[in-house]
Amino acid sequence: MKRLVTTALLMAAATAHAQKFDGLADTPQMGWNSWNKFGCDINEQLIRDTADAMVKNGMRDAGYRYVNIDDCWHGKRDENGNIQPDPQRFPSGIKALADYVHARGLKLGIYSDAGNTTCGHKPASRGREYQDARTYAAWGVDYLKYDWCDTEGLSAKGAYTTMRDALRAAGRPILFSMCEWGDNKPWEWAQDVSHSWRTTGDITACWDCELSHGSWTQFGVLNIMDKTAALRKYAGPGHWNDMDMLEVGNGLTPDEERAHFSIWAMMTSPLISGNDLRSMSAETLKILTNRNVIAVNQDKLGVQALRRIAQGDLEMWIKPLDGGDWAVMFLNRGERTLDYRHDWQKYALADDLSKHEADLKKTRFRWTDLWNGAGGDTAKPLDVKLKPHSVLMLRLKAQG
Structure with missing residues (x-):
C-alpha cells in the first residue's frame, strides 16, 4: 500500500x-x-x-x-x-x-x-x-x-x-x-x-x-x-x-x-x-x-498584425518583422474597386504592443509587392488600386 x-x-x-x-x-x-x-x-x-x-x-x-x-x-x-x-x-x-x-x-x-x-x-x-x-x-x-x-x-x-x-x-x-x-x-x-x-x-x-x-x-x-x-x-x-x-x-x-x-x-x-x-x-x-x-x-518575431487604418472598406494592416523590416497590407473589404493614395509620411509604422516603430519622415524604406514583385519606396506617396475582395501586400526594408 x-x-x-x-x-x-x-x-x-x-x-x-x-x-x-x-x-x-x-x-x-x-x-x-x-x-x-x-x-x-x-x-x-x-x-x-x-x-x-x-x-x-x-x-x-x-x-x-x-x-x-x-x-x-x-x-x-x-x-x-x-x-x-x-x-x-x-x-x-x-x-x-x-x-x-x-x-x-x-x-x-x-x-x-x-x-x-x-x-x-x-x-x-x-x-x-x-x-x-x-x-x-x-x-x-x-x-x-x-x-x-x-x-x-x-x-x-x-x-x-x-x-x-x-x-x-x-x-x-x-x-x-x-x-x-x-x-x-x-x-x-x-x-x-x-x-x-x-x-x-x-x-x-x-x-x-x-x-x-x-x-x-x-x-x-x-x-x-x-x-x-x-x-x-x-x-x-x-x-x-x-x-x-x-x-x-x-x-x-x-x-x-x-x-x-x-x-x-x-x-x-x-x-x-x-x-x-x-x-x-x-x-x-x-x-x-x-x-x-x-x-x-514564419517571421521569428511572431507579432500578429495591427489594423492601422480603417476607412470604410479600405484597411491598412502593419506587422513588424525581424531585422527591422515591416509587412504592410492594404485590404479592400467591399464590392467596388478602390483608388487610394497613401502618404507614407503621414502614418508612422508604430506598434506600441510589440514596441516596434519606424518614422518614415526620417527613414526611407524600399517596398516590394509580395504578389507581383513590383517595387518602389516610401519617398513618395503610394497609389493603390484595389479590386473588390483583394489585397496589396508589401514588404518594407530600410535603406541604409
Whole structure:
C-alpha cells in the first residue's frame, strides 16, 4: 500500500509540473488537414496520395510539414480499451501510415475530442486521455487536433490540460492544437497548455458571411479576421491564435484566395491547407507556395498584425518583422474597386504592443509587392488600386 501511495504521489507531482513540448511551434505550424474538403470521406490512400503530392508539388519545400487526418478515422476500442483505426478505411493501421509520411520528410497528425464522442460521433478521449496519448506516441503521431464536441459538464481548461499532461507523459513530442472554437476564451489561459487554439467556430469558403446550423455557426474570411484582430496580444512564438484551416482552393475567387492567404500570414495564424492537393489548379498552388508571403507568416518575431487604418472598406494592416523590416497590407473589404493614395509620411509604422516603430519622415524604406514583385519606396506617396475582395501586400526594408 505504501508503494502505491508513493507512486500515486510521484505521478501527481509529475502531472502538476507537466508542460507542453517546446520548440514545435516557434513559428506558426504549416501543413494540410482533411476536413474542409473531405469531411468523413477519408482513407489511408488519400493520406498517402496527399503526402506524395505535398512533396511533388513543392509544398514541403515551401515549409508545409504536417499531413493531418481529421475526424472519422476511428474504429472501435479493443478489449483493453485501446483505440483502433477503422479497418476498412485504414487497413494498414496508423503506424504504417506514419512511417510512410515520415519517409517523405513529413509529419503525421491525428484528431480526437475532449468529450465522449467526436463531432463525427466516433469514440473520443474523455476519461482515456493517457491511454490515447500513449497510443498516438506508439504510432509515431506528431500532431494532435483536439476538438470540443459532446463535452457537457466539462471544464475546458481542465480537459485540455489533462490531454497536455497525457501527451507529455507519453514522451513523444506532439504538437497540441486546441479546437475549442473560442467558447471559453482559451487565449487567456492556454499559453502553457497548447501550441495553438482556435479563436472562432469553423471557417467556410466565403468572403463575408455567417452560416448558422442551429447550435453552431460557420464564418467567412473577414468574419474570422475581425474576431481575431483584438486577440493579437496573446499570440507569439509557441502559442498562436488559430483562425482555422485555409479555404484556398475550395471555391473562393483568385483575388479572395490571395487576400485570405495574406490575412492569415499577416495575423500569424497556422497555415493549414484544406483543399485537395492532388488536383488543385496551378493558380491555387502558386498562392499556397508563395514563399515571400509565407516568410511573413514564419517571421521569428511572431507579432500578429495591427489594423492601422480603417476607412470604410479600405484597411491598412502593419506587422513588424525581424531585422527591422515591416509587412504592410492594404485590404479592400467591399464590392467596388478602390483608388487610394497613401502618404507614407503621414502614418508612422508604430506598434506600441510589440514596441516596434519606424518614422518614415526620417527613414526611407524600399517596398516590394509580395504578389507581383513590383517595387518602389516610401519617398513618395503610394497609389493603390484595389479590386473588390483583394489585397496589396508589401514588404518594407530600410535603406541604409
